[in-house]
Amino acid sequence: MLFTGTHIHKLDRKGRVSVPKRFRAALEMEEFAGIYLYQSHKECALEGCSHSHMERIAASLDELDMFSDEADDLADTILGSSHMLPYDGEGRIILPAELIEFARIEDQVAFVGRGRTFRLWNPDIFKPLQEASRTRTLNRGATLKLKPMNELPKGARPGTPNEEDAS
Amino acid sequence: MLFTGTHIHKLDRKGRVSVPKRFRAALEMEEFAGIYLYQSHKECALEGCSHSHMERIAASLDELDMFSDEADDLADTILGSSHMLPYDGEGRIILPAELIEFARIEDQVAFVGRGRTFRLWNPDIFKPLQEASRTRTLNRGATLKLKPMNELPKGARPGTPNEEDAS
């Protein structure tokens, strides 16, 4: 259930692109056989996630005051602009023209894992950004505090079942 | 059971418009084969939802003080002005003239998913508003606090059956 690594695939003449096998494997327990994509707020990229992650977003928005301006804006920019894209028999999706244009994608697509979610880029745009981000991280001497094992969700630990309610 | 994405359909000369297949699919477990629409009280748009969501609104109104002005107003604007619209054989509804006029809809209708509910817009009005909403989100640096996985309804989690009564 983790998206990792960068996978570059071809966008064919019909606007189709194969979802990396690794990503599909991470999604195989999902009730919907496909992915969700929406335009990133800050990057020239597309945000990708699973159906259950989208349910999580919807449920979280539900909790904000139903009529708050902030919830409204988020609903429009995430839920309203997201595309539900089913696989074909070969595990490909059709990239909508609107999203191709937004991310300035040409003939190749980079799938970049980000843990629970992932991003789609034009590889030529992503590569220099990745370099920059790498040097920033080095210069800053950034370290990541890891959560202790026993605070992780059960499914994320080896030897534990995936269900919280398993008896 | 999630409304996502923006779907633009034509309003024909008879005042009919196709409900997007994806939305119909999200509603297929409903006892009523159709949708509910009512005028939004803050946007130039129509609010849409399922029969069961309308029940939820009614139940929430019940909890407000029965004779408060607020409950009165909400009851009038939501329940009083809502239209119950059944599909025809092809999955279309007839948009009442009153609602067409209110939302200033011309020859096209945008169905915009908002999770548990959706909105209907004149696409020419919605588009610039969505852009504005995206910019506000970016400037505000808004992030959404996601609910923990284990507080979600079971069907929304991968690997869990869709029914609560699974034994």
Next chain:
DNA sequence: TGGGAAATGATGGGGGTCAATGGGATTTGA
């Protein structure tokens, strides 16, 4: 350890199917 065979994932393309739409015919209800 190397080479070849087999399996698997990625890519390309044809054609059938179904959702969206338009319009006529029939029924319903005021």
Next chain:
DNA sequence: TCAAATCCCATTGACCCCCATCATTTCCCA
């Protein structure tokens, strides 16, 4: 009796299913 709603069928074009090919990795066995 008229208008409006529902049913029915026709058209069309986008999407999805299927298969064929190619590339890569894995596996097996000499």
